[in-house]
Structures are given as C-alpha cells and as structure tokens.
Amino acid sequence: MSSAIRTENLSKKFSRVEALNGLDLEVAEGSIYALVGPNGAGKTTAIKVLMNIFGPGGGRAEVLGMDSTKLRGKAFTQIGYVSENQQMPEWMRVDYFFNYLRPFYPNWDRELETALIKQFDLPLDRKLRHLSRGMKMKAALASSLAYHPKLIVLDEPFTGLDPLVRDELIESLLERAAESTVMISSHDLAEIESFASHVGYLDKGRLKFSEESATLSGRFREVLVNLDAPVAPSGPLPDTWMQVTTSGSAVQFTESAFDEAGTNGNIRRLYGEPRSVTFTPMSLRDIFLAMAKTGREA
Numbered sequence: 693m694s695s696a697i698r699t700e701n702l703s704k705k706f707s708r709v710e711a712l713n714g715l716d717l718e719v720a721e722g723s724i725y726a727l728v729g730p731n732g733a734g735k736t737t738a739i740k741v742l743m744n745i746f747g748p749g750g751g752r753a754e755v756l757g758m759d760s761t762k763l764r765g766k767a768f769t770q771i772g773y774v775s776e777n778q779q780m781p782e783w784m785r786v787d788y789f790f791n792y793l794r795p796f797y798p799n800w801d802r803e804l805e806t807a808l809i810k811q812f813d814l815p816l817d818r819k820l821r822h823l824s825r826g827m828k829m830k831a832a833l834a835s836s837l838a839y840h841p842k843l844i845v846l847d848e849p850f851t852g853l854d855p856l857v858r859d860e861l862i863e864s865l866l867e868r869a870a871e872s873t874v875m876i877s878s879h880d881l882a883e884i885e886s887f888a889s890h891v892g893y894l895d896k897g898r899l900k901f902s903e904e905s906a907t908l909s910g911r912f913r914e915v916l917v918n919l920d921a922p923v924a925p926s927g928p929l930p931d932t933w934m935q936v937t938t939s940g941s942a943v944q945f946t947e948s949a950f951d952e953a954g955t956n957g958n959i960r961r962l963y964g965e966p967r968s969v970t971f972t973p974m975s976l977r978d979i980f981l982a983m984a985k986t987g988r989e990a
Contacts (some may be wrong), residue, residue, distance in 0.1 A: 696721045696843050697742060701751035703897075704737055705724040711737040713897035715751070719890070724874040726884040726905075728976075729894035730984045735877040736775075738894065739847045742875075743773055756843055769797050772836030772872075776848035778828065782821035786814050786831060790838075797839035807835035811864060826857035833861055837868050844868070846876040850883065858883055885976040893980070894986045897974035905976075912979050913950040914972040917943040917959055932959075934986045941967075946974070946982040 704712040711734045719725040727735050737864035740746045742753055744763040756770060758888070759914040763771075771850065781789065792807075794800045809816065812830035820828060829849055836844065844865070850858045858880065865874065866887055878884055884891075893901035901908070919941040929936060932949040943963065947955050959966055974982070 694721050695719060695754070696723075697725075697753070697755055697875060699738075699742075699751065699753040702738070702741065702753055703750040703911045704746060705732075705749050711897055712749070715894075715897065715899055717892060717902065719873060719875055721873050723889045724869055724887055725876070725890045727875065727890065727894060728881065728884070728980055730877075730987070733892055733894045736847055737897075739845060739875075739877060741970045743771075743845065752988060761814040769799065769839060770842045772833075772839075772841035772844040774829070774832045774836050774844075774846050774849050776851050776857055778832045780828065780832065780856050783819060785794035785817060785819050786823075787816035789831065790835065793835055793838075802909050804840070805838040808837060808864065809865050812860065813922075816912075824854050829853065830857070830898045832943065833864065837864070840868075841872055844872050844874045846874070846878070848878055849876070850878055862887060869887070879979055880924070881977040882975070893975065893983055895983070900983060900987075906948060909973065911948065912974045912982070913947045913955070914974055914978065915945050915947050915955065915959075916970040916972070917963065917966050919963055919966045921969050923963050927962060928975065929962070930958050932965055934982050941974065947971075950983075 695718050697717065699715050699717040702712050702715040702717070703710070715734070715738060717738070728740070737746065739895070741748050742755055742760050744760050745759060755763060756767075760768060761805055781792070784792065790805060801911055812834055812836065814827065814831055820831065823831065849861065853861070862883060876884065876888070888905050890903065891905050891908050893900045922938075924943050932947060934946040936943065936945040951973070954972070956969060959969060
C-alpha cells in the first residue's frame with residue numbers, strides 16, 4: 693500500500709527546544725490516522741512541517757508523493773487542512789467566504805458545498821467573526837471538504853467544542869473519508885477511538901508506536917495479580933510491563949505486549965503460582981495515560 697504521508701529522520705528545533713527528533717512516520721493511503729501524545733510532544737510541529745508552514749530542521753517529509761518543502765499553490769487543491777487556531781477572513785460573510793474560495797479549486801463541488809452548508813446549518817448571511825467557535829470550525833471543515841481533497845489534515849479540530857458539534861464534525865468527516873486519507877491530531881481520545889484505523893503516539897518529538905487500532909488494543913492489558921502472600925519478584929521485570937505497583941499481596945501493571953500464555957509465564961516465573969490473574973482490555977485513553985505516565989517518569 694502506498695503512503696499519503698511519509699517522514700524520514702525528520703527533526704525540528706526552536707532555539708534549544710527539540711520539537712521533532714528523528715521522526716519516522718508513515719500514513720497509508722485510505723487510512724484514518726490519529727496522531728496522539730501529551731502537550732508539547734511535537735504533534736502540531738509535525739503537521740506544520742508537513743503543510744510547509746515550517747521548514748524541516750533535518751530529514752525530509754513527503755505529502756502525496758511531493759517533498760513537503762515544495763508544497764504550494766496547486767498542490768493544496770488536493771489537501772484539506774483545518775487547525776485549532778484556523779485563520780479565516782472574519783470580515784467576510786459566510787456566503788462570500790465560499791464564493792471567494794471556489795475559483796482556487798478546480799474540483800470544487802457546488803452540490804457538495806450546498807449539502808455541507810445545509811448539514812452544518814451555516815448562516816450564509818452572517819460574518820465569520822460573529823460565528824461561535826463551533827460554527828467557525830464547521831465553516832472551515834466544509835470549505836476543506838467541498839473540493840474532494842485526497843488528503844485531509846486536522847490539527848486539534850475538536851478542542852473546546854460541545855459534544856453535539858464534535859459528533860456533527862466527525863459524522864461529516866467519516867462520510868467523506870472513503871475518498872480521502874485523513875490525519876488527525878486530537879486530545880479527544882474517546883472520539884478518535886471510535887473511528888481511527890491507525891494510531892501513532894508521539895512523545896518528546898519521537899514516535900513511540902504507530903500501528904493499526906485493532907493491533908494496538910490487542911496488545912495492551914491492565915493486569916491484576918493476586919498472590920497468596922506478599923512476594924518480591926525473583927528477577928528483573930519485563931520491559932513490556934509498565935506502571936507496576938504492589939499493594940500487599942496484589943501486583944498491578946500495564947502489559948504493552950499482551951500474550952496470555954507469555955504474560956502468565958512471566959508472572960509465574962517472577963512470583964510463583966498466583967491465586968488469580970485478571971486481564972482487562974484498555975481504552976485508547978487508558979493506553980495514552982499509561983504511556984504518558986511512563987514517559988514522564990523516564
């Protein structure tokens with residue numbers, strides 16, 4: 693499968709702050725790729741390098757087969773980009789805004805534009821500056837979908853929006869996702885989990901993992917081990933065990949490479965035969981918190 697986005701050893705510094713550090717990222721065509729990570733992890737920087745808003749400090753990035761540093765003009769007729777701090781001509785009325793944009797995009801679809809305006813209930817006779825944040829994000833997304841882009845890039849589009857508006861934006865996005873590749877950075881992990889096909893976790897400018905959502909959820913488990921009596925482990929703990937805590941005869945940890953037979957084998961090797969072991973699947977939010985806490989401690 694070919695890639696809509698690919699970076700190789702991508703780096704970016706701001707003064708002494710290393711925002712990206714050897715980032716190797718690949719987003720397959722047709723996927724809905726969620727880029728997650730704590731604040732300051734480098735998500736927005738990575739997206740701005742991909743969109744040629746920032747130049748790379750080192751390495752390279754490709755978007756739709758083109759070097760990101762060469763993205764300009766006609767290249768953006770294939771890319772829809774919406775950011776948390778979207779800059780819009782707020783003096784324009786909504787209808788003038790769409791009138792202004794149409795000539796720049798050869799594939800602009802007037803029927804789709806009309807459908808999106810109706811779906812989002814956008815007030816055509818109001819100026820953008822008078823719209824709520826949610827309405828502005830709807831206008832930005834509608835204007836980025838109306839020309840059938842091959843790639844849709846969204847940087848924290850749901851921040852500060854009420855649940856109904858988030859659901860409307862996600863519903864519209866999923867309706868168009870079949871014809872596009874989507875890359876989205878967001879803190880709304882519950883929403884992302886419901887539709888992302890792939891997840892990448894970025895921390896301190898480095899990609900800690902990047903994989904299909906189903907594979908990710910399959911390899912993480914919250915593990916609770918009940919022993920007959922408090923016992924110290926008989927050897928070093930596996931590197932795949934995270935956030936290990938002990939309380940009396942109970943040991944709890946996050947397993948990041950879950951295999952029931954293998955995990956049970958490690959428990960018996962370290963603690964002997966347990967009284968009981970419970971494996972609990974984890975949500976994307978739980979996985980995110982385990983990774984973030986482990987990264988902070990490291």
